[in-house]
Amino acid sequence: MGFRDDFVWGAATSAYQIEGAVNEDGKGVTIWDEFCRQSGKILNGENAATACDHYHRYKEDIALMKEMGIPAYRFSIDWARVLPEGTGTVNEAGIRFYDNLVNALLEAGIEPYMTLYHWELPIALERRGGWMNPEIVEWFGDYAALIAERFSDRVTHFFTINEPQCFVGLGYLTGGHAPGMKRSLSDTLLMAHNVLKAHGRAVQRLREKAKRPIEVGYAPTCGGVYPESEKPEDIEAARRSYFSIPEDGNWTWNVPWWSDPVLLGHYPKEGLERFEAYMPAVTDADMKLISEPIDFYGQNIYNGWCVRAGKDGEPETVERYTGFPRTACGWPITPEVLRWAPRFLYERYKKPIYITENGISCRDVISLDGKVHDPQRIDFTARYLRELRKAADDGADIRGYFYWSLIDNFEWSEGYSQRFGLVYVDYRNQQRIPKDSAEWYRQVIQTNGEYI
Numbered sequence: 001m002g003f004r005d006d007f008v009w010g011a012a013t014s015a016y017q018i019e020g021a022v023n024e025d026g027k028g029v030t031i032w033d034e035f036c037r038q039s040g041k042i043l044n045g046e047n048a049a050t051a052c053d054h055y056h057r058y059k060e061d062i063a064l065m066k067e068m069g070i071p072a073y074r075f076s077i078d079w080a081r082v083l084p085e086g087t088g089t090v091n092e093a094g095i096r097f098y099d100n101l102v103n104a105l106l107e108a109g110i111e112p113y114m115t116l117y118h119w120e121l122p123i124a125l126e127r128r129g130g131w132m133n134p135e136i137v138e139w140f141g142d143y144a145a146l147i148a149e150r151f152s153d154r155v156t157h158f159f160t161i162n163e164p165q166c167f168v169g170l171g172y173l174t175g176g177h178a179p180g181m182k183r184s185l186s187d188t189l190l191m192a193h194n195v196l197k198a199h200g201r202a203v204q205r206l207r208e209k210a211k212r213p214i215e216v217g218y219a220p221t222c223g224g225v226y227p228e229s230e231k232p233e234d235i236e237a238a239r240r241s242y243f244s245i246p247e248d249g250n251w252t253w254n255v256p257w258w259s260d261p262v263l264l265g266h267y268p269k270e271g272l273e274r275f276e277a278y279m280p281a282v283t284d285a286d287m288k289l290i291s292e293p294i295d296f297y298g299q300n301i302y303n304g305w306c307v308r309a310g311k312d313g314e315p316e317t318v319e320r321y322t323g324f325p326r327t328a329c330g331w332p333i334t335p336e337v338l339r340w341a342p343r344f345l346y347e348r349y350k351k352p353i354y355i356t357e358n359g360i361s362c363r364d365v366i367s368l369d370g371k372v373h374d375p376q377r378i379d380f381t382a383r384y385l386r387e388l389r390k391a392a393d394d395g396a397d398i399r400g401y402f403y404w405s406l407i408d409n410f411e412w413s414e415g416y417s418q419r420f421g422l423v424y425v426d427y428r429n430q431q432r433i434p435k436d437s438a439e440w441y442r443q444v445i446q447t448n449g450e451y452i
């Protein structure tokens, strides 16, 4: 048992977090460009104008991946780099950048996994109503068609949308991310519906224009849930809790609202009842579009909470003990989540699963010896991967794992304060230093996970 022989080992990034070159070669302005310009939005007043300068250094970054023996790379396209206005005229210089990137990856023997939307909406579309405007379904569909036309001769694996929970919840409900709005429940439910329809339309248009057979997936997120024990009642309580919708706070932070429509063709009943008065009009045709079949299911999983069956049998959250382990950004370290969440997802949605993101931010520094020692990252990843292997042993169809991130990068409103990379970036001079974890991951990959 253990990981499949063809298990996909990868590393992930996203366009806005690494590329820089925000004003170069005809790239259009995005909501993140504008958000970074507003004072007080990004920690220390930082921005992504240069980020990791990957736009000019992609060859070096690919060479690093090759040295690490990483066989798969998940990255995203900046919509406004290829379509500056979001629709209409194509920016050939932007296409050329991704062409060069894809070609260099393939030359290095690295399989590209391309994400269409990792949060930087072209500002021109935001001004036309963005995700509130139902026309976005076709805007996104046309963008997907362009991507298939230009890249599907070489790229086989596509993801439509990354973490709708975050860009709707943080961007338009709590306001901590671009474009920094606090909209109503009914507005965000309408946006969510348009996001889901846009996903479905992109699946259709990708397939319609594909030059070869392609595989299409989706990459949502959410905290996971794991049971306190292996008693059936605790497992059931954890499962129920994982697929429920929070009663207060940020409603977007859940799995079923974003995944049941895509995989099961309907919204979860619990949410429909709670949100009844705020729901947009939903037609059968919408649900058919949203549930356009996909090939695999991606989930970004960083941590989760522990649940047991309470005295009344209802799920009860187990409190974290004093001094509970946490990452540099304060996220709890909960390896068990990588056993149980994928298993629950596989049971419910019955699709092959990729862990499309998982990783840790550490207070990495360059040591006296010039190296970056990150034992905590190695320990974190080993613990999580051991649990993921158990999920595979339990029978879940786990196809791959993408460590977040290949390199340190611009962590959205946290600026450059959080280092998630296997490779350290010295932002003073853009020097890359593979951390100890890079060599460790190389061995994990080489032994197909035996090394952990």
Ligand code: FCB
Pocket (backbone or CB within 6 Å): 014, 017, 162, 163, 166, 221, 300, 357, 404, 411, 412, 420
């Ligand atoms: C995820 C995002 C990714 C990165 C990691 C740390 O929510 O998809 O861009 O910020 O968290």
